[in-house]
Amino acid sequence: AQTVTQSQPEMSVQEAETVTLSCTYDTSESDYYLFWYKQPPSRQMILVIRQEAYKQQNATENRFSVNFQKAAKSFSLKISDSQLGDAAMYFCASRPTFGNEKLTFGTGTRLTIIP
Amino acid sequence: SQTIHQWPATLVQPVGSPLSLECTVEGTSNPNLYWYRQAAGRGLQLLFYSVGIGQISSEVPQNLSASRPQDRQFILSSKKLLLSDSGFYLCAWSGLAYEQYFGPGTRLTVT
Numbered sequence: 001a002q003t004v005t006q007s008q009p010e011m012s013v014q015e016a017e018t019v020t021l022s023c024t025y026d027t028s029e030s031d032y033y034l035f036w037y038k039q040p041p042s043r044q045m046i047l048v049i050r051q052e053a054y055k056q057q058n059a060t061e062n063r064f065s066v067n068f069q070k071a072a073k074s075f076s077l078k079i080s081d082s083q084l085g086d087a088a089m090y091f092c093a094s095r096p097t098f099g100n101e102k103l104t105f106g107t108g109t110r111l112t113i114i115p
Numbered sequence: 116s117q118t119i120h121q122w123p124a125t126l127v128q129p130v131g132s133p134l135s136l137e138c139t140v141e142g143t144s145n146p147n148l149y150w151y152r153q154a155a156g157r158g159l160q161l162l163f164y165s166v167g168i169g170q171i172s173s174e175v176p177q178n179l180s181a182s183r184p185q186d187r188q189f190i191l192s193s194k195k196l197l198l199s200d201s202g203f204y205l206c207a208w209s210g211l212a213y214e215q216y217f218g219p220g221t222r223l224t225v226t
Contacts, residue, residue, distance in 0.1 A: 033213045033214070035214060037217075042219070043153075043203055043219075043220050043222075044217060044218070044219045044220060045159075045205060045207075045217035046217075047214050047215075047216065050213070050214050091158060091159070095213065097213065101147060101164065101166075101209065102161055102164070102174070103149075103159075103161070103215055105158040105159045106158060107157065107158045108157075108158055
Protein backbone atom coordinates (compact mmCIF):
# COMPACT_ATOMS: atom_id res chain seq x y z
CA ALA A 1 0.00 0.00 0.00
CA GLN A 2 1.06 3.54 -0.62
CA THR A 3 0.60 6.56 1.60
CA VAL A 4 1.18 10.21 0.77
CA THR A 5 1.57 12.91 3.41
CA GLN A 6 1.40 16.66 2.95
CA SER A 7 2.20 18.27 6.26
CA GLN A 8 1.46 21.87 5.25
CA PRO A 9 -2.29 22.51 5.14
CA GLU A 10 -1.72 26.11 4.06
CA MET A 11 1.13 28.12 2.59
CA SER A 12 1.41 31.69 1.37
CA VAL A 13 3.96 33.49 -0.76
CA GLN A 14 4.47 36.96 -2.09
CA GLU A 15 3.88 37.40 -5.78
CA ALA A 16 7.10 36.86 -7.81
CA GLU A 17 8.76 34.99 -4.93
CA THR A 18 9.56 31.27 -4.69
CA VAL A 19 7.68 28.75 -2.57
CA THR A 20 8.24 25.08 -1.83
CA LEU A 21 5.46 22.65 -1.00
CA SER A 22 6.39 19.48 0.89
CA CYS A 23 5.32 15.92 0.27
CA THR A 24 6.50 12.63 1.71
CA TYR A 25 5.35 9.21 0.70
CA ASP A 26 5.71 5.61 1.66
CA THR A 27 5.62 2.65 -0.69
CA SER A 28 6.85 -0.90 -0.90
CA GLU A 29 7.02 -0.70 -4.68
CA SER A 30 10.36 -0.41 -6.44
CA ASP A 31 8.89 1.31 -9.50
CA TYR A 32 6.38 4.10 -9.15
CA TYR A 33 5.38 7.54 -10.35
CA LEU A 34 4.88 10.72 -8.39
CA PHE A 35 2.69 13.64 -9.39
CA TRP A 36 1.68 17.11 -8.36
CA TYR A 37 -1.83 18.24 -9.23
CA LYS A 38 -3.26 21.73 -8.92
CA GLN A 39 -6.91 22.36 -8.07
CA PRO A 40 -7.90 26.02 -8.62
CA PRO A 41 -11.22 27.46 -7.41
CA SER A 42 -12.93 25.91 -10.45
CA ARG A 43 -12.05 22.57 -8.75
CA GLN A 44 -10.84 20.87 -11.90
CA MET A 45 -7.70 18.87 -11.15
CA ILE A 46 -4.81 19.88 -13.40
CA LEU A 47 -1.62 17.90 -13.73
CA VAL A 48 1.37 20.11 -12.91
CA ILE A 49 4.33 17.77 -13.09
CA ARG A 50 5.27 14.11 -12.89
CA GLN A 51 8.38 12.22 -11.82
CA GLU A 52 9.40 8.67 -12.61
CA ALA A 53 11.03 7.11 -9.57
CA TYR A 54 13.74 5.41 -11.62
CA LYS A 55 14.95 8.76 -12.93
CA GLN A 56 17.43 10.62 -10.75
CA GLN A 57 17.00 13.89 -12.61
CA ASN A 58 14.37 16.16 -11.10
CA ALA A 59 11.44 16.98 -13.37
CA THR A 60 10.90 20.57 -14.48
CA GLU A 61 7.97 22.27 -16.22
CA ASN A 62 8.55 25.97 -16.78
CA ARG A 63 8.29 27.65 -13.34
CA PHE A 64 7.55 24.35 -11.59
CA SER A 65 10.22 21.93 -10.50
CA VAL A 66 10.52 19.11 -8.02
CA ASN A 67 13.13 18.02 -5.53
CA PHE A 68 12.92 14.25 -5.56
CA GLN A 69 14.83 12.53 -2.75
CA LYS A 70 14.17 8.82 -3.26
CA ALA A 71 16.01 7.56 -0.19
CA ALA A 72 14.17 10.02 2.03
CA LYS A 73 10.89 9.39 0.16
CA SER A 74 10.44 13.08 -0.29
CA PHE A 75 8.93 14.85 -3.30
CA SER A 76 8.64 18.61 -2.90
CA LEU A 77 7.31 21.09 -5.45
CA LYS A 78 9.05 24.41 -6.04
CA ILE A 79 7.15 27.23 -7.71
CA SER A 80 9.36 30.05 -8.93
CA ASP A 81 8.22 33.58 -9.76
CA SER A 82 4.83 32.94 -8.15
CA GLN A 83 1.86 34.39 -9.98
CA LEU A 84 -1.67 35.17 -8.83
CA GLY A 85 -2.93 32.33 -11.01
CA ASP A 86 -0.91 29.86 -8.97
CA ALA A 87 -3.32 30.23 -6.08
CA ALA A 88 -4.92 26.81 -5.62
CA MET A 89 -4.93 23.58 -3.67
CA TYR A 90 -1.95 21.44 -4.55
CA PHE A 91 -2.11 17.68 -4.21
CA CYS A 92 0.79 15.27 -4.23
CA ALA A 93 -0.01 11.78 -5.56
CA SER A 94 1.71 8.48 -6.28
CA ARG A 95 0.96 5.25 -8.10
CA PRO A 96 2.82 2.04 -8.78
CA THR A 97 4.21 1.61 -12.27
CA PHE A 98 2.75 -1.87 -12.57
CA GLY A 99 -0.34 -3.57 -11.27
CA ASN A 100 -2.81 -1.47 -9.32
CA GLU A 101 -3.32 1.80 -11.15
CA LYS A 102 -4.81 3.56 -8.19
CA LEU A 103 -3.54 7.08 -7.55
CA THR A 104 -2.99 7.74 -3.86
CA PHE A 105 -3.43 11.41 -2.97
CA GLY A 106 -2.22 13.51 -0.09
CA THR A 107 -4.61 15.79 1.76
CA GLY A 108 -3.46 18.88 -0.09
CA THR A 109 -1.83 22.24 0.57
CA ARG A 110 -3.74 25.45 0.01
CA LEU A 111 -1.42 28.04 -1.58
CA THR A 112 -2.25 31.72 -1.30
CA ILE A 113 -0.45 34.31 -3.42
CA ILE A 114 -0.05 37.71 -1.76
CA PRO A 115 -0.06 40.59 -4.27
CA SER B 116 -6.24 16.04 -28.44
CA GLN B 117 -8.13 14.28 -25.69
CA THR B 118 -10.99 15.87 -23.79
CA ILE B 119 -13.14 14.64 -20.96
CA HIS B 120 -16.67 15.78 -20.26
CA GLN B 121 -18.87 15.43 -17.22
CA TRP B 122 -22.48 16.33 -16.68
CA PRO B 123 -24.30 17.72 -15.04
CA ALA B 124 -22.01 20.35 -13.57
CA THR B 125 -24.17 20.77 -10.49
CA LEU B 126 -27.00 18.71 -9.07
CA VAL B 127 -29.30 19.06 -6.08
CA GLN B 128 -31.21 15.91 -5.21
CA PRO B 129 -33.40 14.89 -2.26
CA VAL B 130 -32.46 12.00 -0.01
CA GLY B 131 -33.74 8.72 -1.42
CA SER B 132 -33.77 9.85 -5.03
CA PRO B 133 -31.76 8.11 -7.78
CA LEU B 134 -28.53 9.43 -9.26
CA SER B 135 -26.87 9.23 -12.64
CA LEU B 136 -23.65 11.08 -13.44
CA GLU B 137 -22.08 10.70 -16.84
CA CYS B 138 -18.52 10.97 -18.05
CA THR B 139 -17.31 10.73 -21.64
CA VAL B 140 -13.84 10.90 -23.12
CA GLU B 141 -12.98 12.01 -26.64
CA GLY B 142 -9.84 11.61 -28.68
CA THR B 143 -8.58 8.33 -27.26
CA SER B 144 -9.43 4.65 -27.40
CA ASN B 145 -9.66 2.08 -24.62
CA PRO B 146 -8.85 4.49 -21.82
CA ASN B 147 -8.80 3.48 -18.18
CA LEU B 148 -11.57 5.39 -16.44
CA TYR B 149 -11.96 6.44 -12.81
CA TRP B 150 -14.58 7.95 -10.50
CA TYR B 151 -13.37 9.95 -7.49
CA ARG B 152 -15.23 11.77 -4.75
CA GLN B 153 -13.91 14.79 -2.92
CA ALA B 154 -15.58 15.89 0.30
CA ALA B 155 -15.37 19.59 1.16
CA GLY B 156 -11.80 20.61 2.04
CA ARG B 157 -10.44 17.10 1.69
CA GLY B 158 -8.46 14.94 -0.72
CA LEU B 159 -9.73 12.59 -3.37
CA GLN B 160 -11.18 9.18 -2.68
CA LEU B 161 -11.20 6.63 -5.51
CA LEU B 162 -14.64 5.06 -5.87
CA PHE B 163 -14.44 2.94 -9.03
CA TYR B 164 -12.12 2.28 -11.92
CA SER B 165 -12.54 0.48 -15.22
CA VAL B 166 -10.02 -0.97 -17.64
CA GLY B 167 -12.58 -1.87 -20.31
CA ILE B 168 -16.24 -2.16 -21.28
CA GLY B 169 -18.20 -3.90 -18.55
CA GLN B 170 -15.14 -4.18 -16.29
CA ILE B 171 -15.63 -2.31 -13.02
CA SER B 172 -13.54 -2.44 -9.88
CA SER B 173 -14.95 -1.00 -6.68
CA GLU B 174 -12.68 0.57 -4.12
CA VAL B 175 -15.21 1.60 -1.49
CA PRO B 176 -18.35 -0.41 -0.62
CA GLN B 177 -21.33 1.92 -0.54
CA ASN B 178 -24.66 2.60 -2.18
CA LEU B 179 -23.03 3.83 -5.39
CA SER B 180 -22.40 1.77 -8.50
CA ALA B 181 -20.63 2.34 -11.80
CA SER B 182 -21.08 1.08 -15.30
CA ARG B 183 -19.18 1.34 -18.56
CA PRO B 184 -21.59 0.66 -21.40
CA GLN B 185 -19.27 2.01 -24.09
CA ASP B 186 -15.51 2.33 -24.47
CA ARG B 187 -15.42 6.02 -23.65
CA GLN B 188 -18.43 6.34 -21.38
CA PHE B 189 -18.45 5.90 -17.62
CA ILE B 190 -21.57 6.28 -15.49
CA LEU B 191 -21.92 6.66 -11.72
CA SER B 192 -25.30 5.70 -10.28
CA SER B 193 -27.24 5.27 -7.13
CA LYS B 194 -30.72 3.91 -6.52
CA LYS B 195 -31.26 5.91 -3.32
CA LEU B 196 -29.06 8.85 -2.35
CA LEU B 197 -27.91 9.44 1.21
CA LEU B 198 -26.95 12.76 2.78
CA SER B 199 -23.39 11.44 3.00
CA ASP B 200 -23.26 11.15 -0.80
CA SER B 201 -22.93 14.93 -1.10
CA GLY B 202 -19.60 15.99 -2.54
CA PHE B 203 -17.65 16.80 -5.63
CA TYR B 204 -17.40 13.93 -8.11
CA LEU B 205 -14.53 13.80 -10.54
CA CYS B 206 -14.07 11.50 -13.50
CA ALA B 207 -10.59 10.82 -14.84
CA TRP B 208 -8.95 8.87 -17.62
CA SER B 209 -5.50 7.49 -18.27
CA GLY B 210 -4.01 5.97 -21.38
CA LEU B 211 -0.59 4.59 -22.16
CA ALA B 212 1.03 7.21 -19.95
CA TYR B 213 0.76 6.89 -16.21
CA GLU B 214 -0.84 10.17 -15.29
CA GLN B 215 -4.57 10.67 -14.96
CA TYR B 216 -6.49 13.54 -16.53
CA PHE B 217 -9.55 14.85 -14.82
CA GLY B 218 -12.89 16.20 -15.98
CA PRO B 219 -14.47 19.42 -14.71
CA GLY B 220 -16.41 17.60 -11.99
CA THR B 221 -20.00 17.48 -10.72
CA ARG B 222 -21.03 19.15 -7.49
CA LEU B 223 -23.72 17.02 -5.86
CA THR B 224 -25.78 18.27 -2.96
CA VAL B 225 -28.18 15.85 -1.30
CA THR B 226 -30.88 17.62 0.69
